[in-house]
Amino acid sequence: MKNLITHIKKYVTITDDEANKLTEIIEVKNLKRKAYLTRAGDICKYNYFVSQGCLRMYFIRENGTEQITQIAIENWWLADYMALLKQQETPFFIQAVEKSTILALDVNAAENLFKQIPQLERYYRIMFQFSYAASQFRIKYLYDYSREELYHHFATQFPEFVQRVPQYMLASYLGFTPEYLSEIRKKK
Amino acid sequence: MKNLITHIKKYVTITDDEANKLTEIIEVKNLKRKAYLTRAGDICKYNYFVSQGCLRMYFIRENGTEQITQIAIENWWLADYMALLKQQETPFFIQAVEKSTILALDVNAAENLFKQIPQLERYYRIMFQFSYAASQFRIKYLYDYSREELYHHFATQFPEFVQRVPQYMLASYLGFTPEYLSEIRKKK
DNA sequence: CGGATCGTTGATCAACTTCAACGGTCGTGG
DNA sequence: CCACGACCGTTGAAGTTGATCAACGATCCG
Numbered sequence: 093m094k095n096l097i098t099h100i101k102k103y104v105t106i107t108d109d110e111a112n113k114l115t116e117i118i119e120v121k122n123l124k125r126k127a128y129l130t131r132a133g134d135i136c137k138y139n140y141f142v143s144q145g146c147l148r149m150y151f152i153r154e155n156g157t158e159q160i161t162q163i164a165i166e167n168w169w170l171a172d173y174m175a176l177l178k179q180q181e182t183p184f185f186i187q188a189v190e191k192s193t194i195l196a197l198d199v200n201a202a203e204n205l206f207k208q209i210p211q212l213e214r215y216y217r218i219m220f221q222f223s224y225a226a227s228q229f230r231i232k233y234l235y236d237y238s239r240e241e242l243y244h245h246f247a248t249q250f251p252e253f254v255q256r257v258p259q260y261m262l263a264s265y266l267g268f269t270p271e272y273l274s275e276i277r278k279k280k
Numbered sequence: 281m282k283n284l285i286t287h288i289k290k291y292v293t294i295t296d297d298e299a300n301k302l303t304e305i306i307e308v309k310n311l312k313r314k315a316y317l318t319r320a321g322d323i324c325k326y327n328y329f330v331s332q333g334c335l336r337m338y339f340i341r342e343n344g345t346e347q348i349t350q351i352a353i354e355n356w357w358l359a360d361y362m363a364l365l366k367q368q369e370t371p372f373f374i375q376a377v378e379k380s381t382i383l384a385l386d387v388n389a390a391e392n393l394f395k396q397i398p399q400l401e402r403y404y405r406i407m408f409q410f411s412y413a414a415s416q417f418r419i420k421y422l423y424d425y426s427r428e429e430l431y432h433h434f435a436t437q438f439p440e441f442v443q444r445v446p447q448y449m450l451a452s453y454l455g456f457t458p459e460y461l462s463e464i465r466k467k468k
Numbered sequence: 469c470g471g472a473t474c475g476t477t478g479a480t481c482a483a484c485t486t487c488a489a490c491g492g493t494c495g496t497g498g
Numbered sequence: 499c500c501a502c503g504a505c506c507g508t509t510g511a512a513g514t515t516g517a518t519c520a521a522c523g524a525t526c527c528g
Contacts, residue, residue: 151420151424153424159420159423159424161416161419161420161423162416172416173409173412173413173416174413174414174416174417176413177409177410177413183420206402206405210398210401213398213401213402213405214394214401214405216405216409217394217401217402217404217405217408220405220408220409220411220412221361221365221404221408222365223408223412224361224408224411224412224415225361225362225364225365226362227412227415227416227419228349228350228360228361228362228415229362230419231349231415231418231419231422232339232347232349232371234419234422234455235347235349235455236339236341236347238515238516239515239516240515240516258473258474258475259474259475260473260474260475267422267423268516268517269516269517269518270474270475270476271475271476271477271516271517271518271519272515272516272517273475274475274476274477275476275477275516277475277476278476278477426483426484427483427484428483428484446505446506446507447506447507448505448506448507456484456485457484457485457486458506458507458508459484459485459486459487459507459508459509460483460484460485461507462507462508462509463484463508463509465507465508466508466509
């Protein structure tokens with residue numbers, strides 16, 4: 093919980109009283125490795141903050157294979173925002189990659205808090221703006237580079253990820269097969 | 281300008297006075313076909329709203345070909361948000377696909393307005409949340425479908441785009457060559 | 469210690485690109 | 499308002515990139 097308040101205070105100024113109001117509507121979840129927060133078909137109501145540990149978000153393709161679309165470590169928010177917005181069934185699974193402590197924020201409760209605490213809404217405006225910017229950047233990468241280049245860029249830009257997640261997850265996140273990742277690593 | 285105020289009022293309630301304050305810091309740009317709002321290497325300060333017309337955002341790859349990453353029609357915001365955030369040179373060009381009327385919002389001036397008008401910050405929180413959700417969805421599509429399937433999904437979901445932009449732009453946006461698009465269309 | 473999971477290897481195959489060439493049409497200058 | 503040049507869509511052949519499948523060895527964890 094401390095982690096979240098510290099993170100918020102990096103971007104906006106909130107009083108202790110306001111922080112407490114937020115804390116009241118947040119649920120702490122201690123997950124062991126491979127535990128699920130969300131499964132495909134669920135109706136979602138939470139936005140998840142990684143306080144400690146690592147989450148992955150993935151869906152299952154028609155042919156039965158997993159496709160990871162996002163990986164989140166400490167101080168990242170993760171959710172299927174389309175499913176939250178439209179209150180539709182999510183196609184995604186959200187699972188702990190390792191033992192994790194997750195903060196679950198009920199988005200409806202949060203909407204109410206925004207009316208009382210504009211600074212909190214400001215924090216989320218900044219978070220979403222940043223997330224969208226990162227997403228635009230990622231889409232550019234996906235279009236710009238070959239799979240092999242994607243791996244090299246990612247491995248040099250985010251070495252902490254490469255060490256933390258198994259190779260097959262990395263391959264899935266980057267959009268190719270574990271076999272091909274093997275081949276890339278052999279080349280170099 | 282009317283279009284923007286109408287759009288904002290769909291999501292939040294603002295007074296006429298607040299709307300006027302916003303209007304004061306917005307610049308209206310009338311662009312002819314192929315005119316540029318931004319070129320690669322520019323330092324950006326504006327967030328663009330398409331009041332009338334159509335914009336495309338693209339970058340140039342090492343081999344000299346264009347890669348379109350975004351297309352925006354009426355009531356969409358468009359900018360390189362990473363470049364805005366970090367005040368770095370953008371790698372993107374933003375160009376009018378057809379004769380367009382664009383509203384340019386100075387993001388620094390907007391940040392100041394947010395302090396006076398929390399409802400405006402709320403509007404942007406909702407916009408960015410929605411944009412990010414759409415972006416997550418798009419990334420899922422990119423991973424889930426073959427190029428051919430991408431085209432069919434896109435053509436049925438957004439027929440208005442297919443009619444408005446030339447085929448080679450559509451091919452570029454979807455991540456493949458005009459030649460291959462030709463082949464797909466021939467098949468069906 | 470034993471079973472499941474993970475990374476690797478090699479052969480074959482499908483999706484999509486590249487290149488070159490051609491015909492149609494669109495819009496711009498005279 | 500017409501003619502011409504530039505741009506756009508199409509075709510087909512050859513070439514790449516990365517997927518699929520099957521099999522094997524290593525390692526991790528209970």
